[in-house]
Amino acid sequence: MPYIDAADGTRLFYKDWGEGAPVVLVHGWPLSADMWERQAPFLADEGLRVIAYDRRGFGRSDQPWDGYDYDTFADDLEAVMDKLDLKEVTLVGFSMGGGEVARYLGRHGSARVARAVMISSVTPFLLHTDDNPEGVPLEVFNGMHAGIKHDRAGFFQDFAPSFYGNGLIDKKVSAGVLDWFFNMAMLASPKATLDCVRAFSETDFRGDLKSVKVPLLVIHGTADKTVPIDHSARRIKALVPAATVIEYEGEAHGLTTTASERVNQDLITFITG
Numbered sequence: 001m002p003y004i005d006a007a008d009g010t011r012l013f014y015k016d017w018g019e020g021a022p023v024v025l026v027h028g029w030p031l032s033a034d035m036w037e038r039q040a041p042f043l044a045d046e047g048l049r050v051i052a053y054d055r056r057g058f059g060r061s062d063q064p065w066d067g068y069d070y071d072t073f074a075d076d077l078e079a080v081m082d083k084l085d086l087k088e089v090t091l092v093g094f095s096m097g098g099g100e101v102a103r104y105l106g107r108h109g110s111a112r113v114a115r116a117v118m119i120s121s122v123t124p125f126l127l128h129t130d131d132n133p134e135g136v137p138l139e140v141f142n143g144m145h146a147g148i149k150h151d152r153a154g155f156f157q158d159f160a161p162s163f164y165g166n167g168l169i170d171k172k173v174s175a176g177v178l179d180w181f182f183n184m185a186m187l188a189s190p191k192a193t194l195d196c197v198r199a200f201s202e203t204d205f206r207g208d209l210k211s212v213k214v215p216l217l218v219i220h221g222t223a224d225k226t227v228p229i230d231h232s233a234r235r236i237k238a239l240v241p242a243a244t245v246i247e248y249e250g251e252a253h254g255l256t257t258t259a260s261e262r263v264n265q266d267l268i269t270f271i272t273g
Helices: 039-045 069-085 095-109 140-151 152-162 176-185 188-200 206-210 233-239 262-273
Strands: 003-005 011-017 022-026 050-051 089-094 111-118 216-221 244-246
Touching: 003 176, 011 039, 011 069, 022 069, 022 095, 039 050, 039 216, 039 262, 069 095, 089 095, 089 262, 095 111, 095 140, 095 188, 140 152, 152 176, 206 216, 206 233, 216 233, 216 262, 233 244, 244 262
Parallel strands: 022 050, 022 089, 089 111, 111 216, 216 244
Antiparallel strands: 003 011, 011 050
16 A cells, blocks of 8 residues: 655554645544545546545544644644655645644645645634634533543544534434544544644634635535535635635535535536636
8 A cells, every 4th residue: 555654753654546746635533535535536537636535533544642733733744745846736624623733834845835725714813812712612522522531432423423414304424424534533542532623722723724725615514514615715815815716505524425516516517627
């Protein structure tokens, strides 16, 4: 399997499909590069080179004890970009992966980047603080942390339906998709899973977003209960006035699966212009 070594020697698994202008896909928590199953083949078929990698601690990448912070994640992304010598890249981040895109642009700049996409993203800053009154109370994330620590498998079995917007009557995804989510989640390091809850909830990306100089597309579902749109996408425009924000009415967090055809069309339109 193909791997890239991060600065500290952590091996990052990646897929590299197709030929053409490069697109780098950064997955969400608690998943892996496999979550892009409905986007990666489509984009490659459309004449693009698609790179999707597993974040450290997740999927097939190494599981070091530490390094689960956004500066390290951004440096890992830079290692991928550098080792593959990527230029004029479209960066696409889902959920906590949107934070990687923001921190990468804030920390490493846009010399290699042509445009960026944030889907169901945790940006700009999720946690309620004195200077972020629109944020989510710390108790919510403390509850997630405690639930995972007590019974990680049970937590993710309960979490998956809400992630995709499944209700008692309205089933947006099959039991197979829920099993697929669970299997990806359980491949991750327990330490990485817990540390990333702190990372994506407590990291302030407002400064990173203010430094964005490339075209930015933001996609978010109005029924997202995992990362509510009022705490995230609807606040980005104030920080990146030129950003294009598209709201998917009635869609939950996992819209790369539930609204995959629409996501794919919005991506290819944005990438190819």
